[in-house]
Amino acid sequence: MRFLLGLLIAVALAVVFAPRLQRYLPPGYDPIAPLSVTDPPTLITRFKLRSLARDPAACLAILAQARAAGRIDFTAERTTTGACPLVSPVRVRSFGPVALSSSFLASCPLALSSAMFVAQSALPRAETDLGSPLARIDHLGSYACRNIYSRPDARLSEHAGADALDVAGFRLANGKEITVSRQWRRDDAEGAYLHSVFSQSCDFFGNSLGPDYNSAHAGHFHFGMRGFGLCR
Ligand SMILES: [Zn+2]
Structure with missing residues (x-):
């Protein structure tokens, strides 16, 4: 009683x-x-990000809020069918003040994770560690209808669902270029910047693969949505 x-x-x-x-x-x-792109990457944040993959309308609403806050510029694209269908994809045009080498097609969760990574890691770290604002991200693409490493017997790549972005480098407002292929192994401030943003990226994406993973990633960071913080 x-x-x-x-x-x-x-x-x-x-x-x-x-x-x-x-x-x-x-x-x-x-x-x-509801999730915000400025939320720190706690377990609760990760859980919210993951559940948004099953709720495109809620994901797009959060992305629209991030756009209103100047964190991302994007346009909503049509759902596609075919061998590599996309549900409610978006075309990312910039991350607020940070331009892109070209716009890229992304699943809504990839766009959201990327905006969080830029707002909380790549952008502030450039200013504090290198003393110049981040002006542009150079990438090698996101959507490609293919298997992993383009092998015929492998499963579909994350790129087949616009669920991964390959980042090749960063450009600062002072004109400095930082590329994964040239500076990853350098023992200088730019090399340290690459290592610190790469290790922080694991908090925002499902997996982050870099030059230490294998030779296929010698010149870029692969940021994907599969997994739960795998980082190599
Ligand atoms: Zn990739």
Whole structure:
């Protein structure tokens, strides 16, 4: 009887105080609030990102909010059919102040993860570590209807679902170019920048593969949505 009464009081307290408590939860720790691109990459943030893959309308709404906040520029594209169909893809044109070597087609979750990575890692780190704002990201593409490493017997690549972006380098406002192929193994500030943004990228993408993974990635970072923080 006493246990039941205690349980009843606990439930009543939870009902009364939960909405107030929610107000005091820091961003990234509130399981109910919609995701924002500035949320730190906690387990709750990752869980939200993952569930958005099954809810294109909710994902597009969050992306639209990020656009209003100047974090990304994109246009919604049509759902496609065929060998490598895409559901509610978007064409990413820039990440706010950070331009792209060319626009790229992305699944909504890839666009969202990329915007989070740029806003929370690539952009602020350029300023603090290299003393110049990040002006442009050079990439090698995102969507390609093919198997992994284009092998006939392999499963479909993440690129076949516009679920991965290959980043080749970064350009700063002062004109400096930082490329994965040339600077990854250098023991200087630019090399350190590449290593720090690569290791941070694992918090925002399902997997991040770089030059240390294999020779196929000697010149770029592969940022994909499969997996749960695999980073090599
Ligand atoms: Zn790739």
